[in-house]
Amino acid sequence: MNIGILTFDSTLYTVKRLIEEGRILGHNTYSINTWNCQSFARTNHAKMYNFPEDTDIVIPRVGTALTPYTVSLLRHMEDMGIKVLNNAMGVQNAKDKFLTMQLLSKAGISVPKTALIGGTKGLGRIINDLGGFPVVGKPLTGSQGNGIFLLKRKWQLWKNLNHIPFGKGIILQEYIKDSGGEDIRVFVIDGKVASAMVRKARDGDFRSNVHLGGEGKAIEIDSETEEMAIKSARVIGLTIAGIDIIKDNKNKYIIEVNASPGFQELEKATGKNIAMEIINHAVYMVNNAK
């Protein structure tokens, strides 16, 4: 089988691991450079240049550099009849943190209270509804903890509001204080939990991202957490998803759904072969294509 890994950087751990496991399993596995692919559309026809046409399935690994451009690429591949793992719609839903909150809350999944604002009008009321200061400020898109702030006082909020990206807005979110800088990352593959770890923030930070020095430890999760994660992946439309969950003493909340979740720390912490499970699922998808 021909398996392409869509990436702008073939030296990334996840890309190397997928290629390695694909080859061990006997598949022709290679990277496809995101920026080299050129999409072409005319009436009733979609094609692509600089793209191996006999590719059976594409696995996008486009995490941090994901732009509308790569979503368009995935959509184009789907139009060409090529299988993708994950698809454009799921990737797009996950990329926009507010859209994720909208879809999850509508589906009855527990999320922190979240606001999207484009300006300062009536802000006092929103802060009240979020439970008062501190609140968490987030950009609409982003990952690895970038641009995520704990806003403790009004002046910090006003200072940050100077940086609202034009045409985008920023997210203000209820701060789940009792989460204690800890979150749970649940890795879902095709409606099943492949593995889970708990991540703890470095001293002095409230963000537990591995890229910021947060460290992962394998955990067993209860069935409620498992169900929340699986349902979230389904609602967002992802076959492969990294679901971030935080807890306080009463509730669990989904804070983010990642469409291109890293698994270096997860493989290290849990000893599981996540890359192989992803390849196995890609093969299953091609073999069971309708």
Ligand SMILES: Nc1ncnc2c1ncn2[C@@H]1O[C@H](COP(=O)(O)OP(=O)(O)O)[C@@H](O)[C@H]1O
């Ligand atoms: N509402 C919140 N309350 C408490 N901690 C939070 C909240 N939102 C995010 N965090 C912390 O910040 C980290 C990064 O936030 P997240 O929304 O996952 O953005 P990113 O895409 O940058 O990972 C989370 O893993 C969590 O540790």
Ligand SMILES: [Mg+2]
């Ligand atoms: Mg996150």
